[in-house]
Amino acid sequence: MEDTFREQSHRRLNPLTGDWVLVSPHRTKRPWQGAVESLPVTERPRYDPTCYLCPRNQRAGGVRNPDYPSTFVFENDFAALKKDVPAARLDVENKGLLVAETEQGICRVMCFSPRHDLTLGSMEVGEIEEVIRTWTAQSKELASIAGIRHVQIFENRGEMMGASNPHPHCQIWATGTVPEAPSRELIGQQKYLASHSACLLCDYVAIEQKENERLVAANEGFVAMVPFWAVWPFEILVAARRHLVSFPELDRREQSQLSAILKQVVSTYDRVFDVPFPYSMGFHQSPSDGAPHPEWHFHAHFYPPLLRSATVRKFMVGFEMLGTPQRDITPELAAERLRSLANA
Numbered sequence: 001m002e003d004t005f006r007e008q009s010h011r012r013l014n015p016l017t018g019d020w021v022l023v024s025p026h027r028t029k030r031p032w033q034g035a036v037e038s039l040p041v042t043e044r045p046r047y048d049p050t051c052y053l054c055p056r057n058q059r060a061g062g063v064r065n066p067d068y069p070s071t072f073v074f075e076n077d078f079a080a081l082k083k084d085v086p087a088a089r090l091d092v093e094n095k096g097l098l099v100a101e102t103e104q105g106i107c108r109v110m111c112f113s114p115r116h117d118l119t120l121g122s123m124e125v126g127e128i129e130e131v132i133r134t135w136t137a138q139s140k141e142l143a144s145i146a147g148i149r150h151v152q153i154f155e156n157r158g159e160m161m162g163a164s165n166p167h168p169h170c171q172i173w174a175t176g177t178v179p180e181a182p183s184r185e186l187i188g189q190q191k192y193l194a195s196h197s198a199c200l201l202c203d204y205v206a207i208e209q210k211e212n213e214r215l216v217a218a219n220e221g222f223v224a225m226v227p228f229w230a231v232w233p234f235e236i237l238v239a240a241r242r243h244l245v246s247f248p249e250l251d252r253r254e255q256s257q258l259s260a261i262l263k264q265v266v267s268t269y270d271r272v273f274d275v276p277f278p279y280s281m282g283f284h285q286s287p288s289d290g291a292p293h294p295e296w297h298f299h300a301h302f303y304p305p306l307l308r309s310a311t312v313r314k315f316m317v318g319f320e321m322l323g324t325p326q327r328d329i330t331p332e333l334a335a336e337r338l339r340s341l342a343n344a
């Protein structure tokens with residue numbers, strides 16, 4: 001990359017979404033040179049009698065969890081979406097101004113492990129493989145339900161991200177429409193395929209490997225990098241090397257390679273400020289709308305909010321809310337920092 005883009009303010013395009021991000025490298029003080037405050041490490045027990053996700057405990061509404069040995073999936077007791085909502089559309093005075101549509105869906109919660117104290121960073125690769133097999137089964141099952149067009153698997157980790165329970169778990173929301181973020185990425189990938197006769201993320205991963213500036217970790221099946229267009233300070237994109245559209249297409253070896261890279265990414269994050277790194281992460285699979293999706297490339301996003309320390313987070317306010325998201329530390333410097341910790 002030319003020095004101009006290491007030193008001068010500039011904007012970068014996210015080709016997946018069409019969004020731009022403003023980069024201001026001249027404002028950068030390398031964030032890890034700031035004070036690293038040490039937060040008290042709270043040891044979590046293997047089993048917490050007050051946790052509604054631990055085996056054998058009672059959830060709100062009175063249901064008791066089974067004594068599950070590995071992963072465990074249940075319908076969210078406070079689901080944001082419901083099945084069998086009658087189809088209806090509102091458009092006041094037909095001006096396209098006050099528009100609403102009913103939305104149906106299924107919201108599930110999935111525990112990664114019966115152990116209250118584990119995380120994707122501290123679980124064994126074999127245990128994460130079991131998590132991936134459950135993600136695969138859930139993706140297949142939900143995608144086959146009539147009226148479901150998208151399956152979103154996501155994990156919110158840490159109180160900063162609004163996670164209400166530290167027990168290792170994620171949510172799975174299956175919806176009747178393709179949500180905002182993936183539907184914009186669908187358009188981006190379709191446009192690229194149409195104009196280049198190639199897959200956007202296959203081409204992107206090839207360039208990232210050549211440039212070798214933003215890679216954080218890699219194995220035979222997957223690559224983790226701070227994307228060129230990252231908005232969050234330590235954002236990571238994990239992409240499959242092979243052109244796959246969804247979990248069910250992963251073979252046994254890829255399941256194990258994905259487990260290894262997820263463990264590596266999360267444990268690397270935990271070393272940045274020596275705290276369990278908060279983040280929202282999730283997988284983007286092709287829509288399950290019955291159509292073929294040659295443009296879609298299976299990937300995961302990690303969006304962590306921390307900027308300078310365990311407590312100083314990035315806020316999307318001011319110009320970012322009203323104009324364009326902005327960052328000071330360049331994606332290249334963030335990747336350099338993460339890479340050094342990934343191999344530490």
Ligand SMILES: [Zn+2]
Nearest residue numbers: 051054116167
């Ligand atoms: Zn628990």
Ligand SMILES: [Zn+2]
Nearest residue numbers: 199202243297
């Ligand atoms: Zn591809």
Ligand SMILES: [Zn+2]
Nearest residue numbers: 185284299301
């Ligand atoms: Zn995506």
